[in-house]
Amino acid sequence: NAGVTQTPKFQVLKTGQSMTLQCAQDMNHEYMSWYRQDPGMGLRLIHYSVGAGITDQGEVPNGYNVSRSTTEDFPLRLLSAAPSQTSVYFCASRPQQGRGNTIYFGEGSWLTVV
Amino acid sequence: AQTVTQSQPEMSVQEAETVTLSCTYDTSENNYYLFWYKQPPSRQMILVIRQEAYKQQNATENRFSVNFQKAAKSFSLKISDSQLGDTAMYFCAFMKLFGGTSYGKLTFGQGTILTVHP
Numbered sequence: 001n002a003g004v005t006q007t008p009k010f011q012v013l014k015t016g017q018s019m020t021l022q023c024a025q026d027m028n029h030e031y032m033s034w035y036r037q038d039p040g041m042g043l044r045l046i047h048y049s050v051g052a053g054i055t056d057q058g059e060v061p062n063g064y065n066v067s068r069s070t071t072e073d074f075p076l077r078l079l080s081a082a083p084s085q086t087s088v089y090f091c092a093s094r095p096q097q098g099r100g101n102t103i104y105f106g107e108g109s110w111l112t113v114v
Numbered sequence: 115a116q117t118v119t120q121s122q123p124e125m126s127v128q129e130a131e132t133v134t135l136s137c138t139y140d141t142s143e144n145n146y147y148l149f150w151y152k153q154p155p156s157r158q159m160i161l162v163i164r165q166e167a168y169k170q171q172n173a174t175e176n177r178f179s180v181n182f183q184k185a186a187k188s189f190s191l192k193i194s195d196s197q198l199g200d201t202a203m204y205f206c207a208f209m210k211l212f213g214g215t216s217y218g219k220l221t222f223g224q225g226t227i228l229t230v231h232p
Contacts, residue, residue, distance in 0.1 A: 031218040037157075040123075042205055042222035050218070058219070088157060094218050101147055101209075103220065105159035 002026050006091050006106035013081040013113045021076040021109050023091030029104070030096040032074040036060065036087040037108075043090060049074055051096075081113045116141045116208045120223035127196045128231050134181075135191045135226050137206030145211035148182065148189045149220070153203040162204070165189065167211070196230045203227050 007022045025032065033048035035058075045058030049068040063085060065077040074093075078085060091106040117140045127133035139148070150162040165173045165182050172180050177197075181190045193200055206223040 033218065033220075035220075035222075040224055042118075042224045043207075043220070044222070045219055048219060090159065092159075092220075101164070101211075102161065103149075103209075103218070108157045108159075110157075 004091055004093050004104050004106040006089075006109050008109060009107065010110045011112070013078070013111065015081060015083060015113060017081050018077070018079050019081065020078075021089055021091075021111070023074045023076065023106060024072050025074075025091075025093040025104070026072065027093065027095070027104065028071060029093035030071065032068070032091065032093045033058070034064070034066065034074070034076045035090045035092065037090065038087050046076065046089075078111075081111075083113045085111065086113045087111060116143070116146075116210070116221045118206055118208050118221050118223040120206055120226050122226045123224070124227045124229070126229045126231060127193075129196055129198060131196055132192060132194045133196055133228065135193075135204055135206075135228065137189045137191070137223055139187050139189065139206070139208050139221075139223075141187070141208065141210075143210050147209045147211060148180075149207040149209065150178070150180070150189075150191045151205045151207060152200075153205065153225075154201070159205075163191065193228075198230050198232060201228060201230045 004025045030051045034046040035043040047066040049055045089109045094103045146167045148165045152160040163175045177194045203225045208221045
């Protein structure tokens with residue numbers, strides 16, 4: 001059972017480049033989300049999804065796009081990378097309401113924008 | 115909106131001793147979960163302990179226990195018999211239990227770096 005898998009683990013981008021952080025889970029979880037972790041600020045919610053075809057913005061959505069075409073996958077797109085997006089990104093998932101309250105995290109993706 | 119505050123940026127403790135990490139939160143909700151997560155240098159997010167707000171009994175997991183004071187909106191973590199492997203960043207987090215678009219969202223505190231000295 002792989003859990004939540006994030007790729008890539010490390011990435012260096014130039015300002016203005018685009019890229020996609022991949023997130024996949026094999027637990028049939030309805031709820032998936034993306035967080036970013038910056039020094040001294042804890043984790044902040046970027047975007048989340050409560051099921052295939054349904055996404056919504058979190059606390060810090062600017063500069064990021066998401067889509068949820070399948071239950072398993074929830075990619076995070078940076079359309080035009082900026083140095084302020086240098087961070088560690090975490091994908092998380094959990095089952096639907098009433099089927100457990102454990103949130104599963106991926107191992108993180110380190111992104112540096114130069 | 116919920117807020118979570120960890121007022122101790124750094125803490126240190128000697129091996130085998132006990133340490134308490136503080137967390138306060140602000141919410142108008144009555145049904146929610148509170149969590150403590152451990153993040154070692156690998157950055158992996160590891161669930162340490164979870165408390166349901168409707169339960170009066172404080173949660174315990176081996177050497178880890180919480181002091182949950184709902185009226186005071188306080189949720190501290192006590193680590194007994196500290197071990198070198200406990201060295202990590204610790205995050206307190208809040209999750210609303212029911213309802214609409216808030217479901218499943220975690221609100222994190224700023225984190226406390228704990229160092230266990232031999």
